[in-house]
Amino acid sequence: MGIIRNIVAHLTVIRQSLVRNHHKIIMSRQLHASRTEGVDKNVWVEFTQLAADYKAVNLGQGFPDFSPPKFVQEAFCKAVNGGPLMHQYTRAFGHPPLVKNLAKFFSRIVGHEINPFEDILVTVGAYQALFCAFQALVNEGDEVIIVEPFFDCYQPMVKMVGGKAVYVPLRPKAEGKAVLSSGDWVLSAEELASKFTPRTKAIVINTPNNPLGKVYKTEELQMIADLCIKHDVLCISDEVYEWLTYDGTKHVKIASLPGMWERTITVGSGGKTFSATGWKVGWAISSGHIMKHMKTIHQNTVYHCATAAQEAVAQGFEREYELFGTPESYFQQLPAMLHHKRKKLASCLESVGLQPIMPEGGYFMITDISSVKVDYNDQSSKDEPNDFKFVKWLTKEKGLATIPVSAFYSPEHSKEFDKYIRFCFVKEDATLDAAEDILRKWSQGQ
Numbered sequence: 238m239g240i241i242r243n244i245v246a247h248l249t250v251i252r253q254s255l256v257r258n259h260h261k262i263i264m265s266r267q268l269h270a271s272r273t274e275g276v277d278k279n280v281w282v283e284f285t286q287l288a289a290d291y292k293a294v295n296l297g298q299g300f301p302d303f304s305p306p307k308f309v310q311e312a313f314c315k316a317v318n319g320g321p322l323m324h325q326y327t328r329a330f331g332h333p334p335l336v337k338n339l340a341k342f343f344s345r346i347v348g349h350e351i352n353p354f355e356d357i358l359v360t361v362g363a364y365q366a367l368f369c370a371f372q373a374l375v376n377e378g379d380e381v382i383i384v385e386p387f388f389d390c391y392q393p394m395v396k397m398v399g400g401k402a403v404y405v406p407l408r409p410k411a412e413g414k415a416v417l418s419s420g421d422w423v424l425s426a427e428e429l430a431s432k433f434t435p436r437t438k439a440i441v442i443n444t445p446n447n448p449l450g451k452v453y454k455t456e457e458l459q460m461i462a463d464l465c466i467k468h469d470v471l472c473i474s475d476e477v478y479e480w481l482t483y484d485g486t487k488h489v490k491i492a493s494l495p496g497m498w499e500r501t502i503t504v505g506s507g508g509k510t511f512s513a514t515g516w517k518v519g520w521a522i523s524s525g526h527i528m529k530h531m532k533t534i535h536q537n538t539v540y541h542c543a544t545a546a547q548e549a550v551a552q553g554f555e556r557e558y559e560l561f562g563t564p565e566s567y568f569q570q571l572p573a574m575l576h577h578k579r580k581k582l583a584s585c586l587e588s589v590g591l592q593p594i595m596p597e598g599g600y601f602m603i604t605d606i607s608s609v610k611v612d613y614n615d616q617s618s619k620d621e622p623n624d625f626k627f628v629k630w631l632t633k634e635k636g637l638a639t640i641p642v643s644a645f646y647s648p649e650h651s652k653e654f655d656k657y658i659r660f661c662f663v664k665e666d667a668t669l670d671a672a673e674d675i676l677r678k679w680s681q682g683q
Contacts, residue, residue, distance in 0.1 A: 272396075272397045272398075272399075273397075275396065276392075276393035276396055276397060279389070280389055280640065280641070280644040281298065281389075284297050284628065284632075284638065284640060285297065285298055287629065287632050287633075287638065288632060288638035291632050291633055291636060291638075292636070293632045293636045293637055293638040294636060294637050294638065294668060294671045294672050294675060295638045295668075296637065296638060296639055296660045296661050296662070296664065296668070296669075296672050297628075297638040297639050297640045297659075297661065298640075298661065299447065299514075299600045299601065299661050299663065300514045300515075300661075300663070301512045301514070301663045301664070302664050302665050302668055303512070303664075303665050304512075305511050305512045305513040306511065306512070306553075306567050306570075308552075308553065308556055308567075309511045309513060309549050309550070309552070309553045312548065312549040312552035312553060313516075313545060313546065313548075313549035315552075316544075316545040316546075316548035316549050316552075317545050319545075319548070322544075323544055323545050323548060324544065324545070325544065326541055326544070327541070327544040327547065329535070329536055329540055329541050330354075330357075330358050330359065330532050330535065330536075331353075331357055331358060331359030331520070331542075331547070332359065332542075332544060332547035332548060332551060333353075334547075334548060334551040334552075334555075335359060335518075335547045335548070335550055335551035335554070336353040336354060336357045336359065337353045337551075338551050338554040338555050338558065339351075339353065339357055339505075339520060339522070339554060340352065340353035340356070340357060341353075341558060342554050342557070342558050342561075343522060346490060346493065347490055347492050347493045347498065347503075347522075348493050349492075349493075349498045351522060352525060355525035355528065355529075356522060356523060356524060356525050356528055357520055357521070357522050357528070358520060358521045358528055358531050358532055358535055359518065359519070359520050359542055359547060360519045360520060360521065360535065360539075360542065361517050361518075361519065361539050361542050362506065362508060362514075362517040362518065362519040363475065363477045363504050363505065363506040363508075363509075363519035363520075364390060364519065365519060365535075365538070365539060366502075366504045366505075366519045366520060366521040366531075367390060367391070367394060367473070367475065367504055368390075368394055368534075368538070369521065369531040369532075369534040369535050369538075370473050370502050370504070370521060370531060371394040371395055371397075371398050371400070371473075372394075372398055372534040373530040373531045373533060373534045374438065374439060374471060374502075374527070374530060374531070375395060375398045375399075375400040375438055375439065376398070376399070376400070376438070377398065377399030377400070378399065378400070378401070378436065379400045379401070379436060379437075379438035379439075380400065380401045380402075380403050380434060380436045380437045380438060381395045381400050381401070381402055381403065381437075381438060381439045381440070381441060382403045382404075382405060382429070382432050382433070382437060382439070382440040382441070382470075383395070383402050383403070383404055383405075383440075383441045383647075384404075384405055384406070384407065384424060384429075384440070384441065384442050384443070385404050385405065385406040385407065385645065385646050385647060385650055386406070386407070386446065386447075386448055386449055386642065386645035386646055386654070387441065387443060387645055387646075388443055388447050388475065388645070389644055389645060391441050392647070400438070401436075402647070403432050403437070404646075404647040404649065404650060405424065405425075405428055405429050405432050406646065406650050406653070406654075407422040407423060407424055407446075407449065407451060408422060408423065408425070409421055409422055410422070410423045416594055416605075417592075417594065417595060418594065418595045418597065419446070419449045419450040419451040419452070419594055419595065419596045419597050419598075420451065420452075420454075420486075420597055421594075422449055422451050422594075423457070424457060424460075424461075426460050429460070429461070429464065430464060433464055433467075433468045433470065437468055437470050438470065438471060439470060439471040439472065439473055440461065440464075440465060440470060440471075440472050440473070441472075441473045441474075441475065442461065442472065442473075442474050442475070442491070443474075443475040443476075444458075444474065444475075444476060444488065444491075444598075445476075445478040445479070445481060445482060445488065445596070445597065445598025445599040446598075446599065447478065447599055447600070447601055447645075448601045448603055448640070448642055448645055448659040449594070449596065449601075449603060450594070450595075450596020450597055450598055450599045450601055450602065450603075451596075451597060451598075452482055452486045452487075452488055452597040452598040453489070453491075454489075455489050455494075458489055458491045458494060459494060461491065462491060462494045462495075462496065462497050465497065465500055466496050466497075466500075469500075470500070471500050471501070471502065471527070472491055472497065472500060472501045472502070473501075473502045473504065474490070474491050474492065474501055474502065474503050474504065475504045476488070476490065476503055476504060476505055477504065477505060477506035477509040477510075477519075478509055478598055478599040478600065479505065479510075480510060480568040480571060480572060481509075481571065481572050481575060481598050481599055481600065482572060482597060482598040483572060483575075483576050483579060483596070483597060483598065484576075484597065486597040486598060488598065490503060491503075492522070492523075498524060499524050499526075500524075500527075501523060502521050502522075502523040502527060502531075503521065503522045503523065504519065504520070504521055505519060505520050505521075505522070506518075506519045506520075507519065507520075507546075507550035507553070509600075510550075510553070510568075511550065511553050511567070512571065512663075516543070516546040516549070516550070517542070517543070517546070518542060518543070518546050518547055518550045553567075575600075575662065575663060578662045578663065578664065578666070578669060579595070579596065579602065579662050581662070581666070581669055581673075582602055582660055582662040582669060582672075583595060583602065585669070585672070585673040585676060585677075586602075586604050586660075586676070588673075588676075588677070588680075589676045589677060589679070589680035590608070590680065591604045591605070591606065591609075591676075592604060592605050594657075600661050600662065600663040601659050601660065601661055601662070602659070602660050602662055603642055603657045603658065603659050603660070604657065604658060604660070605656055605657055606623075606624065606627055606656055606657065606658055607656040609627070611626075611627060611630055613626050613630055622641065622643045622651060622652070622655040623655045623656065624641035624642055624643050624655045624656065624657060624658055625641045625643070625644075625655075627641070627658060628640065628641045628658055631658075635675050635679055636675060637672055637675045637676070639658045639659060639660055640658065640659040640661075641655070641657075641658055641659075642654055642655070642657035642658060642659050643655040643657075645659075660672075
């Protein structure tokens with residue numbers, strides 16, 4: 238009997254092994270679609286986890302570590318307690334109060350009467366608005382011009398639809414001189430024009446820019462607009478930091494320029510607007526003939542966005558419409574507060590010998606680290622770009638998390654820009670003070 242039991246047990250082990258191997262074979266055939274190849278790495282996943290692992294002071298991720306303004310918090314609480322409908326589906330393409338308030342608010346800025354039910358799509362953050370735009374408007378083989386540095390989701394989103402990303406970088410205009418402001422980074426008209434071909438479907442711009450902080454001037458936007466009109470190309474304009482400009486710099490919407498409303502998709506963010514990034518309320522605004530295709534993608538992906546969060550953002554815009562341009566407006570108060578934080582971070586960097594590039598807008602500031610000499614002991618990262626190695630070293634050895642700027646560039650241009658790192662200054666003063674303490678101790682050899 239013992240022999241028989243041993244034989245049965247042995248056969249059971251063999252059978253289980255065969256079943257496991259069979260499943261592995263089946264899964265290897267079916268597990269993934271080719272569109273996921275080459276887009277699996279994500280700088281935010283990697284560096285956010287690194288910051289958490291080392292309990293670092295986090296000036297990496299772009300979110301406030303302070304609360305949203307009380308009026309939107311109260312609006313959210315009121316919505317949650319507003320009866321059963323606030324906890325159920327609302328209109329799939331945008332909560333009616335929100336799209337109405339967005340249309341009313343932005344119509345006077347764009348100079349075009351926006352139809353709330355035809356021209357606006359509310360999405361799960363600006364991220365999903367971008368996803369819908371690429372999925373709905375870019376065909377396989379289409380070329381999409383991406384101005385660098387760019388938010389890193391543009392490239393994989395283009396790739397996943399079978400499009401081809403074509404890159405043109407902003408470059409410092411004062412060659413050989415100190416670059417002190419994001420306004421010193423410019424787009425070459427000749428270089429940009431050379432990128433347009435009969436296959437070009439769209440151009441993607443980000444203003445104010447992440448990570449650089451550049452705010453495009455009207456004449457720069459007009460140059461882009463002229464090329465879009467000449468070549469019959471769409472413009473996807475990521476404007477999530479539109480209210481955050483400094484030192485008198487003005488944000489201009491490219492959709493407001495002549496001939497551009499009909500071909501521009503403007504992407505916005507309630508999370509960035511009201512310092513509530515976790516609400517994930519974004520939107521796209523464009524002509525109805527474009528928006529109907531994006532709505533098709535939306536209804537077949539997420540279908541719907543959280544009702545109470547949309548209601549709160551709607552109330553926020555209602556308030557801001559009434560207070561627009563006054564000192565009580567949050568759109569005036571937030572950049573005034575961040576102006577102080579921006580100056581605080583810049584002074585800190587300068588005090589330890591790092592030259593900040595002052596941003597005209599946005600959440601972020603980059604600095605040149607080429608003069609910093611560090612002995613990297615981690616052999617596992619020896620083939621990585623210099624800024625990646627530096628950020629990992631700074632996080633692990635000094636407890637300060639930042640983001641490498643070459644992550645915002647294509648492989649063909651990243652080596653030109655791997656001497657910069659990005660700091661986020663939309664943080665409590667205590668967080669900025671902690672970062673300053675780390676940098677001072679490091680500069681003093683402690």
